[in-house]
Amino acid sequence: MKPAPEAARSGGATSIAELELRAVLDAAVDAVIIIDSGGMIETFSRAAERLFGYSSAEVVGRNASMLMPEPFRSQHDGYINHHIRTGEKRIIGKGREVVAQRRDGSLFPVSLAVGRIEGVDPPRFVGFIHDITDRKRVVEALRRERDRAQAYLDLAEVMLLALDANGTISLVNRKGCEILGWPEDELVGRNWFDTCLPADLRADVRSMFARFFDGTASPAQYAEHDVLTRGGERKLIAWRNVLLRDERGLVSGTLSSGEDITEQRNAIEALRNSEQLLRDAQSIANLGNYETTLPDGPADWSAQMYAILGTDPADGPLTLKAYVERCVHPDDRARFMSAWHRLVDEREPLDVEYRIVRPDGSSHYVHSIGRIAQGDHGLLQVVGTLHDITDRKRAEEESRQAQDRLTQFSRLSTMGEMAAGLAHEINQPLTAIANYAQALQRMLAAPQGADPDDVTLALEQISAQALRAGEVIRRLRSFVKNREAKTEIVDPARLISDLLVFAEPDARLNDIRLQVEHGDALPPVACDPVQIQQVLLNLIRNAIDATIEAGTPSRRIVLRARLDDDGAVEVSVEDRGTGISPEVAENLGNPFFTTKAAGTGLGIAISRSILRAHGGRLAHRATPGGGATVFFTLPAMPWSEK
Amino acid sequence: MKEKPATVFVVDDDEAVRTSLRLLLKSVGLPVETFASAQEFLDQFDPDRAGCLVLDIRMPGMSGLELQQHLNDRHSIMPVVFITGHGDVPMAVEAMQAGAVDFIQKPFRDQDLIDRINRALEKDREMRSQLRERDEIRRRMSQLTPREREVLELVTQGKANKVIAGDLNVSQRTVEIHRARVMEKMGANSLAHLVRMVIEAHREG
Numbered sequence: 001m002k003p004a005p006e007a008a009r010s011g012g013a014t015s016i017a018e019l020e021l022r023a024v025l026d027a028a029v030d031a032v033i034i035i036d037s038g039g040m041i042e043t044f045s046r047a048a049e050r051l052f053g054y055s056s057a058e059v060v061g062r063n064a065s066m067l068m069p070e071p072f073r074s075q076h077d078g079y080i081n082h083h084i085r086t087g088e089k090r091i092i093g094k095g096r097e098v099v100a101q102r103r104d105g106s107l108f109p110v111s112l113a114v115g116r117i118e119g120v121d122p123p124r125f126v127g128f129i130h131d132i133t134d135r136k137r138v139v140e141a142l143r144r145e146r147d148r149a150q151a152y153l154d155l156a157e158v159m160l161l162a163l164d165a166n167g168t169i170s171l172v173n174r175k176g177c178e179i180l181g182w183p184e185d186e187l188v189g190r191n192w193f194d195t196c197l198p199a200d201l202r203a204d205v206r207s208m209f210a211r212f213f214d215g216t217a218s219p220a221q222y223a224e225h226d227v228l229t230r231g232g233e234r235k236l237i238a239w240r241n242v243l244l245r246d247e248r249g250l251v252s253g254t255l256s257s258g259e260d261i262t263e264q265r266n267a268i269e270a271l272r273n274s275e276q277l278l279r280d281a282q283s284i285a286n287l288g289n290y291e292t293t294l295p296d297g298p299a300d301w302s303a304q305m306y307a308i309l310g311t312d313p314a315d316g317p318l319t320l321k322a323y324v325e326r327c328v329h330p331d332d333r334a335r336f337m338s339a340w341h342r343l344v345d346e347r348e349p350l351d352v353e354y355r356i357v358r359p360d361g362s363s364h365y366v367h368s369i370g371r372i373a374q375g376d377h378g379l380l381q382v383v384g385t386l387h388d389i390t391d392r393k394r395a396e397e398e399s400r401q402a403q404d405r406l407t408q409f410s411r412l413s414t415m416g417e418m419a420a421g422l423a424h425e426i427n428q429p430l431t432a433i434a435n436y437a438q439a440l441q442r443m444l445a446a447p448q449g450a451d452p453d454d455v456t457l458a459l460e461q462i463s464a465q466a467l468r469a470g471e472v473i474r475r476l477r478s479f480v481k482n483r484e485a486k487t488e489i490v491d492p493a494r495l496i497s498d499l500l501v502f503a504e505p506d507a508r509l510n511d512i513r514l515q516v517e518h519g520d521a522l523p524p525v526a527c528d529p530v531q532i533q534q535v536l537l538n539l540i541r542n543a544i545d546a547t548i549e550a551g552t553p554s555r556r557i558v559l560r561a562r563l564d565d566d567g568a569v570e571v572s573v574e575d576r577g578t579g580i581s582p583e584v585a586e587n588l589g590n591p592f593f594t595t596k597a598a599g600t601g602l603g604i605a606i607s608r609s610i611l612r613a614h615g616g617r618l619a620h621r622a623t624p625g626g627g628a629t630v631f632f633t634l635p636a637m638p639w640s641e642k
Numbered sequence: 643m644k645e646k647p648a649t650v651f652v653v654d655d656d657e658a659v660r661t662s663l664r665l666l667l668k669s670v671g672l673p674v675e676t677f678a679s680a681q682e683f684l685d686q687f688d689p690d691r692a693g694c695l696v697l698d699i700r701m702p703g704m705s706g707l708e709l710q711q712h713l714n715d716r717h718s719i720m721p722v723v724f725i726t727g728h729g730d731v732p733m734a735v736e737a738m739q740a741g742a743v744d745f746i747q748k749p750f751r752d753q754d755l756i757d758r759i760n761r762a763l764e765k766d767r768e769m770r771s772q773l774r775e776r777d778e779i780r781r782r783m784s785q786l787t788p789r790e791r792e793v794l795e796l797v798t799q800g801k802a803n804k805v806i807a808g809d810l811n812v813s814q815r816t817v818e819i820h821r822a823r824v825m826e827k828m829g830a831n832s833l834a835h836l837v838r839m840v841i842e843a844h845r846e847g
Binding site: 427429432 | 669
């Protein structure tokens with residue numbers, strides 16, 4: 001230790017106390033600097049020399065502001081003067097971090113503690129200066145580390161949450177704040193369970209949390225439960241938890257990551273709902289759907305497919321071969337396969353009705369629609385639906401039968417109206433037969449014998465007239481008997497001429513001339529001839545009634561068949577009767593609407609429905625000069641199909 | 643005038659019925675002529691021909707009833723038997739009111755038809771003989787002088803010769819001579835006979 005220079009300057013009168021002080025100062029780790037009231041350095045310890053790079057001799061007697069950079073340097077004298085003048089302590093008695101400047105001009109952080117040396121006047125001050133460069137660096141590093149960690153936490157797209165043993169929130173990241181709707185500074189320090197959990201879940205979650213601590217539950221497990229946002233909204237969070245332990249290895253808290261799966265859950269729920277909806281819809285509609293990768297599988301069937309086919313869903317979808325053999329009705333297999341091949345080979349959309357046979361032997365009608373689609377991995381597949389239309393078919397069948405019964409009824413009722421005419425038609429040959437037979441008897445009984453020519457004539461005529469009567473009855477029977485509708489391709493002119501058997505006697509009875517006007521040859525029509533004749537008979541019957549009612553001198557009804565402007569075959573019944581008044585026209589075709597005392601009001605309604613079924617229509621127009629012309633149309637067929 | 647035999651005229655549009663009727667009537671020895679329509683019959687109609695008409699009540703064109711009307715318009719006396727179908731009763735009633743002798747419903751027993759035809763022919767005969775008688779009376783009446791016609795008129799009113807003489811301002815003897823001439827010319831063998839003839843002559847037709 002070398003002698004302190006200031007001691008020499010003070011005139012050599014060095015006391016023991018001074019020497020001791022000197023030793024203390026020099027031994028001190030912190031730099032110690034004593035200044036007078038003018039800020040001049042009096043004492044500069046060894047440590048100060050080491051710290052600032054100045055020797056004691058270089059600084060003693062100089063202003064201490066030299067040890068600091070601007071702006072502190074300029075302000076230093078002011079501080080001291082201010083303190084001396086006012087006694088206000090800004091630095092004295094407090095530690096403070098300031099920046100110091102070395103001899104070489106470099107700056108470094110220091111911790112400065114200043115004390116006022118009492119009992120001297122003017123006052124003097126002692127400063128203890130501790131280099132905090134290292135500490136600063138460490139703190140800075142720690143701070144940066146912490147910031148980085150926070151940044152990581154904040155970057156994480158999951159909520160990170162640290163709770164202490166009481167459930168107090170000690171850490172929550174940006175995402176967590178975002179999910180929960182709280183600012184971080186308001187959330188940290190609050191109790192997690194009371195703040196962020198819905199009331200109904202609090203007890204459960206708290207007890208689970210407690211089990212983490214007493215070791216009865218593994219915190220690594222995955223858990224899902226709702227949290228409550230600040231706004232009162234529930235969000236579903238998927239949690240993963242780890243335990244935080246202190247240095248003694250005791251559980252001190254938990255760290256949890258939480259993922260907001262509300263939307264995912266909603267999406268799953270929506271999907272589940274829509275799947276359920278689809279299942280319900282398929283069940284209600286009795287419609288299944290299927291996908292079959294070509295050429296033959298794998299296939300995917302909806303639940304309703306099994307319900308329709310009556311097969312066990314556990315067996316899965318059938319191959320095409322198995323399907324045809326086990327499910328398709330034997331009579332319909334060829335038709336189904338040909339439709340399937342047209343789909344697969346020619347891309348013609350599948351649209352086929354056929355019957356299936358269930359394992360219990362019951363048969364059902366199904367309607368299948370399908371098309372070719374590009375499936376996964378570029379493989380072609382058939383995507384289609386299978387619709388159980390048994391109920392519809394049954395309803396159709398019942399409706400058809402009801403319609404048939406009604407048609408039949410109407411036919412009988414029309415025939416009833418025609419009965420007088422038909423009775424005449426049958427009476428004619430019967431009368432002739434009776435006459436011939438009786439004439440024969442008389443001729444044979446006559447003494448002069450019979451003329452052989454007359455006998456021959458009578459016998460021939462008896463058989464001819466018997467056949468004639470039989471023919472009338474046969475046609476009548478075929479007209480009125482209960483029958484299945486059947487479509488034939490017929491010549492419209494033939495349709496009319498065949499009908500005259502029934503219509504003409506009735507017309508004649510009422511002294512009305514039934515006149516048939518054929519134009520050029522007409523294309524054939526596809527129809528059920530009996531049904532169409534029923535319509536025509538009905539129209540003629542109406543025309544006869546209208547003619548009688550009108551009492552006009554022109555007792556004539558004209559039947560015409562022609563091609564209309566649309567290329568359809570039009571058959572018209574033209575009368576000179578009473579015509580059709582607007583109010584009658586309005587109700588025409590309403591079932592049970594009738595202008596006739598004994599009418600059923602079904603004739604026109606049934607005629608309409610018959611024509612609709614044939615793709616035709618029934619309409620009327622006024623006959624020029626009075627009366628009505630009622631006509632119907634039937635689609636014409638190409639000549640070649642005749 | 644040469645009388646043709648009484649003929650059955652059959653009018654029916656149905657050929658089978660027509661021909662069978664022809665054969666049937668022929669088998670009982672009745673002369674038959676058949677016609678396919680009312681018009682065809684009307685075209686050849688001769689009111690002087692004896693016989694009866696067997697007529698289908700309904701036919702296209704002119705109906706049986708219309709033909710009957712035409713014949714009535716021509717003061718035809720030919721009896722008509724209508725053949726009707728089932729349910730033609732209202733028309734048959736109309737026909738009877740218009741003077742038809744009978745109707746028969748198809749189909750019928752031959753004897754029923756033949757009986758009706760025979761009755762009709764009998765009626766035709768009666769009508770024709772009555773007609774002939776009336777014509778004779780009218781012919782005889784046309785041979786009377788105006789004065790004789792006046793006397794006939796008054797005699798048939800039942801007046802006595804004395805009253806007639808007063809009415810005509812002639813003598814009773816003159817009336818007696820006229821009266822004898824009338825009786826002679828008319829071929830009357832009694833007053834009652836003369837009165838009958840005058841009534842007959844004044845008949846319609």
